[in-house]
Amino acid sequence: MMRFCVLWAMTEKLSKRGVCAGPTSRRPNGSSATDESGYPRSRRGDTTAFREVGFVLDLSERKRAEAEALVSERRYREVPMELAHSNRAATMGQLTASIAHEVQQPITATATYASAALRWLNAKPANLDEVRQALEYIVSEAMRAGGIVSGIRDLVRKAPPRKDRVDINEAVREVVELTRGEAAKNDVSVQTVLGDGLQLVLGDRVQLQQVMINLIVNAVEAMGATSTGPRELLISTAADSSNGVSIAVRDSGPGLPPAEIRRIFDPFYTTKENGLGMGLSICLSIVKAHGGRLWASANVPRGAVFQLVLPCGQAEQTLAQ
Ligand SMILES: Nc1ncnc2c1ncn2[C@@H]1O[C@H](COP(=O)(O)OP(=O)(O)OP(=O)(O)O)[C@@H](O)[C@H]1O
Ligand SMILES: [Mg+2]
Incomplete structure (x- = not known):
């Protein structure tokens, strides 16, 4: 003034x-x-x-404006650094949480196979075939854990995913095997309906299996928390109209409250006492890195359905060819 x-x-x-x-x-x-x-x-x-x-x-106003400009200029200069720092801290936090979350499953599996191997070894007489089989599983789980860690590092670095030719149906079958124990423990019956003649997906096989494992574990946990009704998990694959492959994981659990549906993909969002809230955010990062889409909706008559569509790229051979 x-x-x-x-x-x-x-x-x-x-x-x-x-x-x-x-x-x-x-x-x-x-x-x-x-x-x-x-x-x-x-x-x-x-x-x-x-x-x-x-x-x-x-001139008070002018002086004040000048002082404010100075402060805001300094802040302007500092903000990107603060942001960069908090981004780095958030990324480190997410990286640590993601690795902790994802390696849990292969570590548990490794411990289970190792205990089995010891049992077979201590049997009289020792069953060396079973021991050998258990050791092979341990090796493959250890390799998977290594693949998971380097895959998460790549995700954070935003490096493009590997370009394996992934047979989605085969990947689903393996994942169903890996999670069978968890489903049985929670009285969940698992059904698969796998589409014919699907195109191969170019992508990181381990990462895509991580997505499926996370969706299946969530579904099993959701159903395990409900006391009523049958616990049914249906995993289906199909060709997508956009020249891709779609995968759906349906459960008969309590479903998702509509108000929360947007937040479930946020890192650290969880409604579980012991949850980290990282599973879905990792799934979303992986699917996006593969150029695909992932979304959740209500299942009919009850429960939740998580669907993802992965592009197949051009001129990909189908399994039938
Ligand atoms: N199939 C489902 N049915 C009902 N709610 C679900 C389902 N899947 C996910 N949610 C909700 O989304 C939240 C976030 O899931 P997310 O997998 O990211 O984390 P979490 O399972 O809680 O913990 P974490 O996976 O890190 O152990 C869950 O806490 C739950 O509230
Ligand atoms: Mg989860």
């Missing part, structure tokens, strides 16, 4: 002043103001007194 006032200064003392800047004056409301003042002079006759028209510019 610029305050402008007219002064009639009658003293010589005042007349000697041309332009002055900087004194602090009081405003009518008592607040202080930094002024810049000047006096266009007009001599009135030959008297020594000057009749002067003075003006006072209240």
Whole structure:
């Protein structure tokens, strides 16, 4: 705000002043103001007194604006650094949580196979065929855990996924085997309806299996938490009209509250006492990195359905060829 006032200064003392800047004056409301003042002079006759028209510019606003600009400029410079830091911290947090989340399953499987191997070894007589088989499983689970860790690192680095030619039906069958124990423990019956002649998907086989495992484990956990009704899990695959392959995981659990449906894919969103809330956010990152889509909706007559569509790329051979 610029305050402008007219002064009639009658003293010589005042007349000697041309332009002055900087004194602090009081405003009518008592607040202080930094002024810049000047006096266009007009001599009135030959008297020594000057009749002067003075003006006072209240520069408080300007000074404040300058100070604010300085602060905001500094903040502007610092914000990207803060953001970069918090992004890095968030990424590190998500990376750690993702790895912890995803390697849990192969580690558990490895421990189970190792215990089985010891049992077969301690049997009288020892069953070496079973021991060999268990050791082979351990090796493949350890390799899978290694693949998961490097896959998550690639996801965070936003590196493009590997380009294996993935037979989705075969990948689903393997995953169903891997999660069979968990389903049985929760009294869940598992059914698969796999489409014929699906195209191969170009992508990271381990990552795509991680997606399916997470969706299946969620479905089993959701049904395991309900006490009523049959617990049915249906995993289906089909050719998608957009030249891709679609996969659906349907359960007969409590379903998703419509208000929460958007948030379930957020990292660290969980309604479970022991959940990390990372499963779906990892699924979404993987599916997006493969150029696909993932979404959730209500199943009929009850429960939830998670669907994903993966593109197959051009000129991909189908299994039938
Ligand atoms: N099949 C489902 N039925 C009902 N709710 C589900 C289902 N799948 C996911 N949700 C909801 O979405 C939330 C987020 O799932 P997400 O897999 O990301 O994390 P989580 O399962 O809670 O924990 P984590 O997977 O890290 O152990 C769940 O806590 C649950 O509320
Ligand atoms: Mg989960």
